[in-house]
Amino acid sequence: MSRDQLKQQAAEKALGFVEEGSVVGVGTGSTVAFFIDGLAKMKARIDGAVSSSEQSTRQLQAHGIPVYDLNAVGPLKLYIDGADECDPWDRLIKGGGAALTREKIIAQASETFVCIIDPAKQVELLGAFPLPVEVVPMARSLVGREILKLDGQPVWREGVVTDNGGWIIDVHGWRIQDPVALEARLNQIPGVISVGLFAARPADVVIVGDQIRPKRPLAAP
Numbered sequence: 062m063s064r065d066q067l068k069q070q071a072a073e074k075a076l077g078f079v080e081e082g083s084v085v086g087v088g089t090g091s092t093v094a095f096f097i098d099g100l101a102k103m104k105a106r107i108d109g110a111v112s113s114s115e116q117s118t119r120q121l122q123a124h125g126i127p128v129y130d131l132n133a134v135g136p137l138k139l140y141i142d143g144a145d146e147c148d149p150w151d152r153l154i155k156g157g158g159a160a161l162t163r164e165k166i167i168a169q170a171s172e173t174f175v176c177i178i179d180p181a182k183q184v185e186l187l188g189a190f191p192l193p194v195e196v197v198p199m200a201r202s203l204v205g206r207e208i209l210k211l212d213g214q215p216v217w218r219e220g221v222v223t224d225n226g227g228w229i230i231d232v233h234g235w236r237i238q239d240p241v242a243l244e245a246r247l248n249q250i251p252g253v254i255s256v257g258l259f260a261a262r263p264a265d266v267v268i269v270g271d272q273i274r275p276k277r278p279l280a281a282p
């Protein structure tokens with residue numbers, strides 16, 4: 062089975078989490094694109110969506126699904142999104158498509174975050190996928206120097222401007238032993254808008270292909 066078929070399987074399985082009459086939080090990316098296509102088939106049974114990117118908004122609206130401002134609808138029951146990497150404790154690297162900030166906002170605003178991936182996204186240790194960090198443009202060099210002090214190799218994703226007007230730095234070379242601590246540390250650097258580590262608020266459910274993956278228990282301290 063191809064990676065696209067496995068992404069589509071995960072997306073279709075996630076449709077089972079969508080409740081009648083609800084507003085669904087919708088992420089961004091190629092896996093979510095399959096989810097949006099599936100959601101379109103049940104659009105008469107939902108109220109609409111909150112979207113994490115202009116790209117997803119366009120796809121939702123093309124299907125005739127109403128897209129709401131998060132401020133207008135308040136907390137959400139469900140958020141569906143993909144990821145670039147997922148560790149055994151459902152902590153994620155996201156932002157390969159530069160949508161990390163709005164994704165993080167909607168994940169935080171949602172009761173249940175269902176992450177949909179193909180098996181190749183599963184890792185023991187996060188960091189082989191370069192970690193995206195969104196920054197205020199004038200802080201790019203400053204944040205880069207701070208990342209160097211933490212032994213990361215910052216690479217500016219030149220030419221990419223996010224939906225929020227931010228720039229992206231991809232950090233190479235980290236094997237992330239403590240993602241919660243690294244997320245908190247990076248969030249302290251002035252000029253960082255958000256960090257593509259979803260560790261303090263991991264996914265609640267991970268679907269890999271057509272399977273809901275069991276969560277590995279955290280080792281006792």
Ligand SMILES: O=C[C@H](O)[C@H](O)[C@H](O)COP(=O)(O)O
Pocket residue numbers: 088089090091092093142143144145154155156157158159160161164
């Ligand atoms: O910014 C993009 C998002 O975090 C995506 O959810 C992530 O990059 C996964 O995308 P895809 O499903 O295309 O692999």
